[in-house]
Amino acid sequence: MNRVVVTGLGVVSPIGSDPDSFFESLIAARSGIAPIEAAFADRLRLPLVAQVKDFDSARHFEKEQLSKLDRFSQFALVAARQAWQGADIKKLSDAEACGTYWGTGLGGAQTLEIGYEDLFVKGLNRVRPLSVIACMPNAAAANVAIEFGLQGPCNTYAMACASSAVAIGEAYRAIGSGAVNMAIAGGSEAFLTLGILKGWEALMTLAVPDKDRPETSCRPFSMDRTGFVPGEGAGALVLESHDHAVARGANIIGEIVGYGTSNDALHLSRPDPAGQVRAIRMALKEAAGRGLEMEQIGYINAHGTATRIGDKIETESIKAAFGERAAHVPISATKAVHGHLMGAGGAVEFIATLMALQRKMLPPTAHLKEADPECDLDYVALMPRRVPALSAAMSNSFAFGGNNVVLLARTIE
Amino acid sequence: MAPISGETPSILAQVQALLQSHFGLAAESVQPGAALADLGIDSLSAIEFVFELEGHFNISLSDGRADLTTVADLVAVVEHALGEANGPT
Numbered sequence: 001m002n003r004v005v006v007t008g009l010g011v012v013s014p015i016g017s018d019p020d021s022f023f024e025s026l027i028a029a030r031s032g033i034a035p036i037e038a039a040f041a042d043r044l045r046l047p048l049v050a051q052v053k054d055f056d057s058a059r060h061f062e063k064e065q066l067s068k069l070d071r072f073s074q075f076a077l078v079a080a081r082q083a084w085q086g087a088d089i090k091k092l093s094d095a096e097a098c099g100t101y102w103g104t105g106l107g108g109a110q111t112l113e114i115g116y117e118d119l120f121v122k123g124l125n126r127v128r129p130l131s132v133i134a135c136m137p138n139a140a141a142a143n144v145a146i147e148f149g150l151q152g153p154c155n156t157y158a159m160a161c162a163s164s165a166v167a168i169g170e171a172y173r174a175i176g177s178g179a180v181n182m183a184i185a186g187g188s189e190a191f192l193t194l195g196i197l198k199g200w201e202a203l204m205t206l207a208v209p210d211k212d213r214p215e216t217s218c219r220p221f222s223m224d225r226t227g228f229v230p231g232e233g234a235g236a237l238v239l240e241s242h243d244h245a246v247a248r249g250a251n252i253i254g255e256i257v258g259y260g261t262s263n264d265a266l267h268l269s270r271p272d273p274a275g276q277v278r279a280i281r282m283a284l285k286e287a288a289g290r291g292l293e294m295e296q297i298g299y300i301n302a303h304g305t306a307t308r309i310g311d312k313i314e315t316e317s318i319k320a321a322f323g324e325r326a327a328h329v330p331i332s333a334t335k336a337v338h339g340h341l342m343g344a345g346g347a348v349e350f351i352a353t354l355m356a357l358q359r360k361m362l363p364p365t366a367h368l369k370e371a372d373p374e375c376d377l378d379y380v381a382l383m384p385r386r387v388p389a390l391s392a393a394m395s396n397s398f399a400f401g402g403n404n405v406v407l408l409a410r411t412i413e
Numbered sequence: 414m415a416p417i418s419g420e421t422p423s424i425l426a427q428v429q430a431l432l433q434s435h436f437g438l439a440a441e442s443v444q445p446g447a448a449l450a451d452l453g454i455d456s457l458s459a460i461e462f463v464f465e466l467e468g469h470f471n472i473s474l475s476d477g478r479a480d481l482t483t484v485a486d487l488v489a490v491v492e493h494a495l496g497e498a499n500g501p502t
Contacts, residue, residue, distance in 0.1 A: 064436065064453075067461050126467070129460045 003290070004175045005412065007250040008087030008238030009351050010079035010186070014050035014231050015338050018082060022338075022348075023355045026363035027384045031215035031337045033229050040194040046206045048217055049192050050231030050339025068130050069143065070108030071190035075234035075344070076140035077147060080184050084148060087238035087250060092149060092182075099152040099180040100145040101171035103163025103187030105343035106196065108135030113193040140188050144236075152180050158343070161303070162261075162399035163187050164235060165346025165407055169259035171239050172407075181244045186347035188234035200230055203269075205307050216367040220304035220333030221311045221375040228305040231339025235347030237354075254354045257392070258287035258408030269400050271310055276317035276396075279404035283394070284321070287408045292392055294322065297329060297408070299362050299393035301353040302379075304333020305340055314398065315375045330387070332380040336366035346397040350407050353395040357411050360390045424470075424495070425488050431469060432484065435462055445485040452484075459487075466491055 011018060014032030015025035025032070035047040052075070057066055060078050069077070092098055111134040115127040133139060138156040145154045153174065157166040164187020171185035200206050207217040207227040219225040245252055260282030264275030284294050303314055311333070319326045334352050341348050356362050361384055368381040392410040399405070422430070429443045438452055449459055459481050463474050466487065472494040481487060 064458055068457060126464075126473075129464045130457060133457070 001176045002178055003242035004172045004239055004256045005242050005245050006237050006239055006253045006256065006354060006409070007245050008083035008085070009253065009354065010082030010086065010236035011233070011348060011351055012052055012055065012075045012079050013233040013338050013341070013348055014052055017052065017054055017078070019351060019355060023352065023359070026334055026337060026352055027361060029337055029364050029366035029382065031366065032231070033215050033218055033337070033339055035209070035214060036192065038192070043194060044197055044201065046201050046209065048207055048209050048214060048229045049197070050229055051192060052232055067128070068134055070111045070134045070139060072104055072108055072188045073134070073140045073143045075190055075232070076102065076144055076188040076236070079186060079188065079234035079236035080144045080148065083184060083236040083238045089238070093244070093248070094181065095149050095151040097152055097181045098150040099171065099174060099183040100141045100150050100154040101157070101167040101174070101183055101185040102141035102144065102155070103157045103159070103165070103167040103343045103346065104137055104140060105158065105160050105163055105189055106191045107137030108139055109191040109196055110193055111135035113195050116195070144184055148184065150184065159403040159405070160399040160401055161340065161342055161345050162397040162403040162405040163343035163346065165350065165395070165397035165405035166261060166403070168237060168239070168256070168347060168350055168407060169261060169405060172256045172259050175239055175241050182238070182240040184236055185239055186234065186236035187344045189341055189343040190232045191342060192230060192232050197230065206230070207306060218306045218336050218339065219367045220302070220306040220336050220365055221315070221371050221379045222306070222368050223370045223372045225306040225308065225311065225372070227307050228335060228340040231341045233338070233341045233344045233348060235344055235351050237347065237351065252412050254357055254409045255412050256407065256409050257290040257292050258283035258406070260284070260286065260406040262404045264402030264404070266402060268402070271313045271398055272402065273313050273317045273320060275402060276314065276398055276404045277320045279406045280317065280321035283406040283408045292408065292410055294325060296392045297394055298387055298390040299353065299356055300329055300331040301349050301356070301393065301395040302331050302333045303396045303398040304335055304365070306333070306335065310398070312372065312374045314396065315377055318377060326377060328378070330362050330378050330380045330385060332363055332365045334363050346395070346405060349397070350395045350409070353393045354409055357390060357393050357409060360388050361386055424491050427469070428466070428484065428488050428491060431465060432462070435465060443484055445483065445488065447484050448482060449484070470495060
């Protein structure tokens with residue numbers, strides 16, 4: 001098994017659209033959550049979202065390109081460009097051994113909704129001619145592969161909230177096995193449309209807005225949590241084999257040492273500790289094979305959506321998998337400030353995990369004033385924490401459909 | 414594309430004007446014989462442009478499978494569709 005390292009990061013998020021400003025917002029617990037700015041805002045009962053507000057399409061793309069690019073592909077390309085630039089790749093050594101591994105929950109949701117609106121609301125009898133290629137779920141990955149000339153596998157994973165965590169895990173496996181020597185992996189989501197938000201509203205999992213401070217309405221592990229806040233964005237990473245990175249003198253951000261994935265095989269939306277524990281143990285076992293022991297893990301970026309049931313089950317799972325050690329591992333849920341980025345969430349949160357490792361600084365769980373007694377671990381409440389000895393960390397993504405994905409990373413000295 | 418002096422511009426002139434505004438092209442570049450590829454218009458962009466032509470002329474071209482290679486080809490499909498819309502004379 002080849003060692004697999006990360007050499008580039010890219011972020012488009014509601015709290016900053018480059019890795020540094022994203023991480024600064026995490027540390028400052030600066031929330032990107034607010035009532036939606038959209039023409040249909042007054043039709044939502046629960047209007048809180050985490051929008052990417054500083055994204056100017058015209059700055060990144062020619063007008064001609066834009067008709068082919070749904071917002072989720074635009075986010076993907078911008079995040080991938082950042083990661084590529086960060087990795088400082090001058091020339092592909094072997095384009096056929098370079099892959100694209102991407103995650104999305106709903107793909108080109110806005111394009112699809114515009115088409116339906118044209119047909120069913122406006123009564124037009126035609127849709128935009130590039131609707132199909134703009135909304136297909138693999139459009140983002142294909143656009144990334146085209147832009148960077150990645151001629152190897154180009155795979156898209158749709159596992160709801162775990163999509164991009166799976167994409168990173170599968171890229172890690174492909175590089176580990178030698179099938180691929182470099183990849184762009186990550187995910188993107190742009191699903192803040194009326195139709196989709198109505199669907200979430202009806203499912204009764206969204207946060208109830210705090211009247212005075214709406215930006216604090218998503219409160220993972222808190223006694224008064226009411227649910228999550230949907231957000232949009234993208235996270236991209238350049239992964240490569242350690243040998244490949246060293247040979248080209250790349251700056252290594254961190255090493256991926258474990259990937260666990262399982263399915264609860266029980267229920268579409270209710271999480272199950274047994275399934276989560278299987279994924280955590282699988283990742284830990286793999287990491288052990290790469291010389292990392294559970295005791296070295298000094299941070300967990302939780303899935304932490306702030307639903308009543310989700311945070312409690314995740315707490316149980318961490319306790320079951322880590323045993324005595326669970327009480328001593330700092331955990332934080334960054335969704336409190338960047339919202340739930342769905343198909344992009346796993347990647348963006350893994351980037352937060354890698355940056356925490358790099359900077360020896362843990363982002364806090366924002367708005368956590370009083371923890372739920374059933375959530376009784378160390379959640380790094382309110383304030384960031386400096387951990388000079390931090391060398392390994394875990395990121396959890398537990399999705400609808402019962403998909404559980406765990407990624408483990410460590411620093412390379 | 415309103416007629417300037419009550420006289421409707423030719424279909425060619427209208428297509429040329431639309432090409433210029435849609436793709437930011439210079440007037441002299443959109444000659445009838447000009448290849449769309451040479452103007453930087455690939456197959457997908459051409460399909461997107463056909464959508465604009467449909468809206469402008471209030472016609473439907475989508476059932477055609479014409480090979481759109483040049484500016485003149487675009488004009489021809491529009492003329493054909495307008496002829497059909499007006500019925501046999």
